[in-house]
Amino acid sequence: MxxxxxxxxxxxxxxxxxxxxxxxxxxxxxxxxxxxxxxxxxxxxxxxxxxxxxxxxxxxxxxxxxxxxxxxxxxxxxxxxxxxxxxxxxxxxxxxxxxxxxxxxxxxxxxxxxxxxxxxxxxxxxxxxxxxxxxxxxxxxxxxxxxxxxxxxRLSELAVGAMVALGDQELSDGRAGDALLAGQRANALNSMREDAHRLIMRALSAAGRNAEALKYYQAVVALLKQELGTAPDATTSALAAELRKVQEHKIVLPAAEPTADLSHQAEHVFGNDRPSVAVLPFRNMGDETEQDYFADGVTADIITALSRSRAGGDRGRIELCPSGQGNDQPAECAATRCAIRPERSYSQGGQPHSRLGRAHSYRKRGPGLVQSLRPPPGRHLRPAGRRQQQCCRSRRSRRS
Structure with a gap:
């Protein structure tokens, strides 16, 4: 043989x-x-x-x-x-x-x-x-x-497709970090491929970085508009909408019952000695509906910044309240009537606090998000004095 x-x-x-x-x-x-x-x-x-x-x-x-x-x-x-x-x-x-x-x-x-x-x-x-x-x-x-x-x-498109397919497999196996690297490599070869952008967004969300995924989508919208004069396709827009829902679910913690009395919520949040901070979301007032994600991102950024300013203690509680319609007044619910006063500034330890001041100066229509935060140990958050309030009102009158 x-x-x-x-x-x-x-x-x-x-x-x-x-x-x-x-x-x-x-x-x-x-x-x-x-x-x-x-x-x-x-x-x-x-x-x-x-x-x-x-x-x-x-x-x-x-x-x-x-x-x-x-x-x-x-x-x-x-x-x-x-x-x-x-x-x-x-x-x-x-x-x-x-x-x-x-x-x-x-x-x-x-x-x-x-x-x-x-x-x-x-x-x-x-x-x-x-x-x-x-x-x-x-x-x-x-x-x-x-x-x-x-x-x-031809070969570049084959490489991008291979990297996106590899990232999809990594994501399905629970390796979000490897999937993100594959998406970034594909994007480096061709930044106009939306399937690579979607892979990066899904990988960021799977890694617990949902807000960063929405920011990345914002950059993709700007890139496509600048380079191609177009908006993201329906698949990419649908993915962004899903990520916004996930972000809202993370921001709005599970409340008690849907029929709970709002006045009771206000009493629970504000009826104690701990000062509270309220953040109202932004609302897109233009005609371009694809810019809604930007309003959501700004709200999320403010809440995140306020949360990070705390040094210890348990995490704050967020309440979702309906807003007023057709006016620039704060949300019409018991919680926000108690908490959100656009003409009122706050200070930390007696000094004006720039972040909280900006958060309370937003007077936008839309659903109200009420977030109560404890100050860091040894620090007290209290309303500014009468003289500070008068100075703030005079500066606003001069700007107007």
């Missing part, structure tokens, strides 16, 4: 994704000129499909007369055989092809990994894509430039 001899390993390794790099048995191999490297790269990308001699001569020497172009091609093939060996190139009359047994290339390997689609294959494909196709090869030929531009775009 005879045994089949194993296939010989390739003698040369050609890397085209990123910088052109040819490695032989004795190390790196340099080619005499750029057109020779371009010819080898083209044959490697199209292997094992044979290429017609006339097509090859037009690709790199299209500006020459036909006879001169064919002569240049013959010389280039002769030099490649000298470097790679006679068996590296296969010739069948008018057709030339690269022998994959002698030389292996990263481009066909990258495409096979992407088609395979498993997590390990996609990870290997993402690592294999080091940059644009032959980023350091510049050949002054129209045919070469057209082919190279199309091939670069």
């Amino acid at each position: 005879t045994e089949t001899a194993p296939a010989p390993s390739p003698s040369f390794t050609l890397a085209l994704l990123g910088r052109f790099e040819l490695i032989g048995p004795d190390g790196a191999v340099s080619l005499p000129n750029k057109k020779l490297a371009g010819l080898l790269a083209y044959l490697a990308c199209t292997a094992p499909q044979p290429q017609h001699r006339e097509k090859l001569s037009t690709l790199l020497w299209g500006s020459h007369f036909e006879a001169q172009a064919k002569q240049n091609l013959r010389q280039a093939l002769f030099k490649l055989r000298q470097v790679l060996g006679q068996s590296a190139l296969r010739s069948d009359g008018e057709f030339i092809s690269l022998n994959a047994v002698v030389i292996t290339c990263d481009v066909p390997q990258f495409e096979r990994l992407v088609r395979k689609g498993s997590r390990d294959a996609l990870t290997a494909a993402a690592d294999l894509y080091r940059g644009r196709l032959v980023d350091d090869i510049a050949v002054n030929a129209e045919g070469w430039s057209e082919w190279l531009a199309g091939e670069r775009e």
